[in-house]
Amino acid sequence: MSHWRLRFPTDTLHRAGLGSLLLLLLLLVSGSCTETVNFLTYEEEALGTSIGVLSHHILFNSQREVPGQFRLIKFNSSLIQVQEGDGQLTVGDAGLDPERLCGQDFDVVSFWQERFRLVHVEVEVRDVNHHAPRFPRAQIPLEVSEGAAVGTRIPLEVPVDEDVGANGLQSVRLAEPHSPFRVELQTRADGAQCADLVLLQELDRESQAAYNLELVAQDGGRPPRSATAALSVRVLDANDHSPAFPQGAVAELAEDAPVSSLLLDLDAADPDEGPNGDVVFAFGSCTQPEARRLFRLDPRSGRLTLAGPVDYERQDTYELDVRAQDRGPGPRAATCKVIVRIRDVNDNAPDIAITPLAAPGAPVALPFAAAAAALGGADATSSTGPGTPEAGAISLVPEGAARESLVALVSTSDRDSGANGQVRCALYGHEHFRLQPAYAGSYLVVTAGSLDRERIAEYNLTPVAEERGAPPLRTVRPYLVRVSDENDNKPLFTRSVYEVSVREDNPPGAYLATVAARDPDLGRNGQVTYRLLEAEVGRAGGAVSTYVSLDPVTGELHARRCFDREEMAELRLGLEALDGGSPPLRGRAVVRLHVEDQNDHAPRLVTPPLVSDSAQAPLPRDAPLGYLLTRLQARDADQDLNAELTYIQLRSDCGPGALALHPATGELSLQCRLSPQPADPLTAAVVVRDGGRPAR
Template identity: 35%
Template sequence: MGSRWCAALLRVLVLQAAWALAGGQVRYSVAEEAKAGTVVGRLSQDLGLEAGEAEARRLRLVAQGRRASVELSGASGALLVSSRLDREELCGKSAPCALRLEVLLERPLRVFHVELEVTDINDNAPIFPAARKNLSLSENSPPGFRFPLEGASDGDIGANAQLSYTLSPSEHFSLDLQKSNERNLVPELVLTKSLDRETIPVHRLVLTASDGGRPSLTGTMELVISVLDANDNPPQCNQSVYKVQLPENATEGTLIMRVNATDPDEGSNSEVKFTATSFIPPSGREVISVNPKTGEIHLTGALDFEEVSVFDFRIEARDHGTPPLSGHCSVELEVLDVNDNAPEVRVTSLSVPVAEDAAVGTVVAVLSVSDRDSGANGRVRCWVWPASPFGVEATFSGSYSLVLREALDRERVSEYEVEVRAEDGGAPALRASRGLRVPVSDVNDNAPAFAQAVYTVLARENNAAGAELARLWARDPDEAGNGRVSYSLWEGGAGALSPSSWSGAAGGGWRPASSYVSVDAESGRVWALQPLDYEELQVLQFEVRAVDAGEPPLSGNATVQLFVLDENDNAPALLPPPAGSAAEAGGAAAEAAAAGWGSGTLWAWAAWGAPAGQVVAKIRAVDADSGYNAWLRYELREARPKGPFRVGLYSGEVSTARPLDEADGARHTLLIVVRDHGEPARSATATLSVSLLEAAEAALAAAAGSSSSSSSSWRAAPGAETGPSGASAATNVWLVVAICAVSSLFLLAVVLYAAARWAPRAAVLSAPGPTTLVCASEVGSWSYSQRHSRSLCVADGAAKSDLMVFSPNFPPPPPGAAPKDPQPEPSALLHTVSADPLLAFSLSLPPLPSLPRPLCSSLFSLYGGSAPAACGQRNFG
């Protein structure tokens, strides 16, 4: 305080000196806020007045506006502070603040100007525009975001008005001062850490402004920073799982429960809408509804405990933010069985489905049985119906286990409806029941099984590639993957024997069935990969494997026997005459063919006067087809009726129809048509030229043909002449030998026939090649294929006289040729055999390579048969 007065005094002195220098103007200085009565200056002395002179001459101030805050003492002539001086009120922010006073002195009248400077003291604290500043920042504002603040003001001047700012401690905000000019600082609020409205919705900070006075004065402003919400929080249910029970007799409209969900966001971001989804079972949508605004769950349909005991569904709580967020919770609605004072049966735990290989004693469900009654009415006994394959075992009071008592078989029963019954001890007793559905899960315990172990499939040859031959189906009573069957051709049990292997041709042998057929993996259809040719393949046997998709997979096999049915796709083909054919006719006829005989003429000789029935020639033909399609018949097309020759319908032997005489001419040309029995029939034509010779010439021609058989098969020049004595001698010799041989062989044939007649009927005579059984309906007989068959089965029982065996017209196989892998003959192709003694004789004969061909021909002519194509071999033509 003393120092202040010293400073004031010093200023007065300075003003006085200045007044003296200025020519009478007095200057004073007084600090603002000086107390009333404070002497500003001795004005009378400073004006040079003597003591008492100021009062005598009436020294006074002229009152002007704000000058009322000072007064002049009339007795002492001192200038005093009369009221509070406020520099800020008098001068505001102007500096310096000077008050101009007028002093009057009478007798004589003089006017003095007094300048009073009001000096500033730090009496004003910084003042903010408002005591509270409300700010709003989004919670997703990034760190570093700046928010300019309005600074404080100070009524003082100079150092007393120089302000500095500080901010209350905060981990989210800091203060940065920016200079707007040389005198003022502008504070800026800086975000240093991300905001979270849900954690701190409002931040309250204090901004303090301090001036430069001594002591310093401060002013504060409260910063209320409201964090604006962003939709960064999904609604949250107050429970993750709601479990509620509802009696089955609850009426429609019953409030089941209310789901509560909160969203820490605000505004539309916190407005929640409820929806129900994922109903198990789906029928829950018909009996349960949810209020989208309140979350109240109401019953909208009737409940049935026996039908559905538990409804599971989810509640989705979605806000209205952008983008909307959602939360979920689960609701388990358990339907309680209602039966007044009756036992209650509840399923505590249910372990289904039950595997069909589950062990006996497996616990399927844990049951809780209770009764609201007490005493005898509350004593409950429990059992299961039907009694098998499940049973009830008591574990402890009120708890039972549903256990497996018998082995299960899903293929027999795939699901069980079990009813647990409870009966109390009341009178009359009341009962309650609880139905359980126990499905049986499948295990792969059944292999795929075909309806037949062997499938017989008939397919006509020349079928189109890709044609469906058959469809196989295997049943697997398992389900899903265990019962899903795929089919494949099993090469281990499949194959076909190529006919080239029978003839010893190169490249013959077994061929895989996969080269002929394929099996569709899904449908089991058997497709042909190529057109089938009966002449190449008659029987194809293979196995189809059916495999399920179980783990481990099981499989089953079926054998497919594919029989190719012959089509009449081959016309008869004429065969060249064999070597030495002149001897086969017993000297009665000779056969010849010129070069290129297939398109030329066959030649034969006959003697004049030959009797009726004399064999002149034999037409040999073969049909590549089989059975009925290969059964050939021979027809003679005569230019004139009742010609001298005829042809055997099935033997092809050309013989005289009547005795020949000179009127018939020296040469005859015969047109012979060979026709099969197919539909439509196919045919071939042969031209035979028969020359009539004298008996001696015919014999010589026959002898010449026999002697040249080793080097030439036929003679192309008819009418060749030989000596008559040589021909007669040769004929006599052969006749004697033939008579002896025929007599001996006849006796041998009778013995062998008797032995074959009474021998066991299961013997099989076979030669290379598979056998095909064909019924020749036109002639009412059975025949074997003329192409490959050499097998005849003799079975017990009487022989049938209508059985015919047609030997093939193929030439004999080359020497040394043997089948590589002959097929086993079918077990029962023929069960009867012809009683023809010639047939039995021919089958029982051993090979006769040493017999001369004329003798062989004469021997067969004796029995009314035709000469074989190659005497000395088992396979007669």
Template identity: 35%
Template sequence: GGAAWAGQQSRCRCCAAVVRVLVLQAAWALSGGQVRYSVPEEAKAGTVVGRLAQDLGLEAGEAEARRLRLVAQGRRASVEVSGASGALLVSSRLDREELCGKSAPCALRLEVLLERPLRVFHVQLEVTDINDNAPIFPAARKNLSIAESSVPGSRFPLEGASDADIGANAQLSYALSSSEHFSLDLQKTEEDGESLFLVLRKPLDREMIPVHRLVLTATDGGRPSLTGTMELVISVLDANDNAPQFNQSVYKVQLPENAERGTLVIKLNATDLDEGSNRNISYSLETLLPQDRNDVFGIDRKSGEIRLRNDLDFEDVRLYRLQVDATDQGNPPLSGHCKVVVEVLDVNDNAPEVWVTSLSVPVPEDASLGTVVALLSVSDRDSGENGRVRCWVWPASPFGLEATFLGSYSLVLREALDRERVSEYEVEVRAEDGGAPALRASRGLRVPVSDVNDNAPLFAQAVYTVLARENNAAGAELARLWARDPDEAANGRVSYSVWEGGVAGGAAGSSSYVSVDAESGRLWALQPLDYEELQVLQFEVRAVDAGEPPLSGNATVQLFVLDENDNAPALLPPAGSAPEAGGVAAVVAKIRAVDADSGYNAWLRYELWEPRGKGPFRVGLYSGEVSTARALDEADGPRQRLLIVVRDHGEPARSATATLSVSLLEPNEAALALGPAAASAATNVWLVVAICAVSSLFLLAVVLYGASRWAPRAAVLSGPGPTTLVCASEVGSWSYSQRHSRSLCVADGAAKSDLMVSAPTSLRRRRAPRPRTRSRSPPLSSTRSVRKASWPFHGCFPSQFLLGVVVNLHFWMNR
């Protein structure tokens, strides 16, 4: 009947647990914005605790998009957040007794994390008690020995039942099966709590009833109520009618939790008024609370000393209730009883604990101040000052701690970051409690800094000077440019390009001459460079990174083309002026040449190769003037062939040759040698005669003097010997190694003192246009000698004088 009754009660309890699942409406706490819910223990998995997303003010679907989730704090969570609805659900069995024991209320602190942006909410979940634990006695059977001499009213302590529930579910009432000899007495005091006694109502008679069997039933206050039973086996003893007595019923002792094993807790002493063996007492110890800690304390059966047998832990059990029995050796033995309450005192034996509940890394270097980098939870199992914790960040860094809730901290950014200066921080969060001595704990965090494109490429030089020789090969490397960008990845990947800006001295763009490799910055030539075409090329190179948005930097490149001796001297047509006369030497002709190069490569020198030795002619080393080295005579022959080499000073030197033919003519052949020029001169004879007749001798002298001064390529040589007429003609081209030929005709006359020189008209009219030349400063400057024209009338016949006047006036007019 008892088993059936217990089964029926168990089924009733299960039904009641299902019916009494309640979900309380969440409400914001006025302090700190905390959400509170309540759920009964043993609620089924999937039971909705509260509409968390709605209570947090989130829109539909926002909980899943922003990853609303719970943050575990060192223990297995029994609730979870539904990703779709944002509701707080029961995920596993909730046992209030397992979570909180006898503590009331049973409140769980939960942290809810909401990302993008990062926010944290604190939820307090109260697990309410249901009547799911029946009262339990320490043993299913208890044996008692009571002397038959016990008088009515004698009281015998009983061990009450315990109920793991709290509140009304743990309020126990006791009932004893029907008996005419015994009854129950339940006493409640603040100091001793509940005390249950078996009271003798009627004297015992061992001969009639030696053993009494009773059932003690404990019933809790739940709805429906649950019960537990214990069988009492009472043996009636004879004789010994005085039980040992303690001087007080309750003893209170305080022990620090770090007390060593073997420490004396208390020494008890009970007295017995009997004599002999009936007063010999032995002590026994039984732990009432908690019932599963019978190995913590031990008692000496003879002395009554209670000593510590195992370690204490204030964070585990703070209070022990012990029952000590003093039993004599009478027959039957009698017992006296007392209680020992041991209070465990806290010492600072637990260091703080630091957990990282969320870490949002890497942190962009442009993150704003106040950005939350990590969430931390700090706790200490000690109490009072020993459990009061302070936290800080070490070493000094751009990060700091902000308390967000009791035991919760946020690691926030307090100073601006610069990845190029510090790319990663090793942050240590340190915690210290208030004990003496204080205990510390730390948690290391690695906080990398991510890059943003905040640095433009920077060239090592603002202006690059590049020297390149002309005639370089197409594709030849001219220089390497490099721009530094301290950013990383795409933000620091630099590409190079030539920025069109025009070319100095030309119309073509710089991109037609040079190019730059986009990746390496190698500057190379697109085509061979020609110094004679381009001397200086100035342009800009732009470096652009691959960031968003891209940043750029510029550098100016000045490319100087270096001249090489790649042009041979080029001969020019004669100027066509008359030779000058003065002193002994007469300038027969002047070899003119130009070199397109510059500097030493364009500095020319003239050498007479043929004839060598003591010929009648010589050439100026730097002037190119061919002149007579001595007076001409018949031994020199009717014709002279001169080979003149024009050479520059380059390495290697380049040269050109000119061939000059000089013919000596008789006076009567001079007119024929002049050719078309003589015919042209004859047309002006009468005009010259008229001018000579009208003009005075002084004016004629001035005209002749001016003609000789303004014609540097013609000279009048006065001196002994026959009158000689020199004429020149030019053949050949300007190409390298091509010979140039020039012929001079010389005629003999009767006059002995003067030499009249005239340039043919045809040569003067065929004068080549002056080529474009550059200003050059050769190392040695040639000096032009100033030659004085001799007086033309001295020692001349009239016919010779007239011919000289005609020729010189003709030359002057054609200039």
């Protein structure tokens, strides 16, 4: 029988009753986001056979909390598969094998309503009895001296049974009920089995020189399977003393002991003389090949020394079967069991495994190679998929992730024992992330604050695992979290108001200006397009889009028509920038388009009124010097210098200096005395000129 650290045996749960079970489970999940669920199945179940449904075994705080998704992590899905909808566990493609699954467990993450729960699953796989015991040989010859003492033990070859647990080998016996022997099957400290033929009474070769017996090996299956072998025991004569070991020995060895270190100096006394008392040492048949490789037994002196390096984490106890035999005719032998215990040394640093995780709707956490390729990052070597622990993995977390969002599972372990194997873990790098204990040796990396990709695009975190040995060993594992973009920034124009000028009488299609908006988001979230906000144009009437055009990609403004400043001095345009997000975000700006004046209007005389480009003004004959004849007034539709007028007198037929024209005010005054005699009218030619270049 093989299982994965089963904590709730099935018969115990049935005896406890439903009420006690619910209370026990409530106590287990109280204050924790992790719980353990146990299932039972059998070896060689067909592909797709249901093992259990996780959603039927998990308690929730209310009836409305229904899991939305289950995800298998840290486990080979070819052995056991999980259905994401309800967490149904089924037999995978590789089938269930107790020998492969022994000592393993796995985790499932359950997500619901943006929350998560880590479910620790333990499955007991019961072995099927499909192998019978098998003796290494069908004929087993043995020899025993007639002087062997009652209780003498003769090692036998142990039958092999490939099943495990109760279906494995359970007994080896003799078919003959009244034999002077019996068979004892024992399980050693290191888990191996050995069988001895035990002498129950003294032998007399002269009365019976041989025994032909039948060995029967049987397993514990239902029904049991068995095998037989013929055992022939030959009784030897002479040599009546056997070597004698002291009581079984125990040796302790540090795992870092150098090769050739002495463990024991074995002694087996034999009171006989000559060859009958000359003892040689050797390992017995029950000594495992691994032990024979690691330990050396000197055949003459009995010195037991270390022949190869040992590792406490691989095996902490060895049981050696030492046989001492004299060299007399019909040699006699004795066996001694030597227990070698390996003492742990703090020679293993803690291990850290990081498994990126992702909640539903979030970007899937990628291994380092895939994420680096997707985001243009550094080189990487990992090619595993999401949910697989990987030293160089990174996580992608959306910048809009809520506090306490799940990022990764950090698992720690240490192969040493005691304080040398007790590991504590801490997370360094940034206060936006923290470690949350999950279960023994495992932690969840969760967000501890809001994330903003535009402020910090990636976080270099450092999980540190440290044991409690003296001195403590530690492991530092760099871990990268990258923040994926969310459309949380609207486009922003470089200016809120653009001041743009254009000369009147411009040609249609003339370039006016280029506007620009920036969006710090990535991809489509940061792609900006432009558009005009339609509005009616003041007194001139008509839509804005009939006056100017805006390129949606480049932001270039062009004139659609020829502008006339005298008709419209300024045009106010509303602009909008949209990003490519869903939904898109918008930013706005204003363009104030000023139409620059051109000298396209000549001055026009309005006072005095003209008739055929002439005007008359009365002049009394007794008018004094400086008499104001008239004030010329002209208008110019242009502006500024183009409308700055100057009055110029070209000629006068009444003599130079008779009339004076003020160049700025246009006042025409008399500058001479008139003759008392009637005379012809005084005439003068006047020009009004603006300040344009060229003037008009």
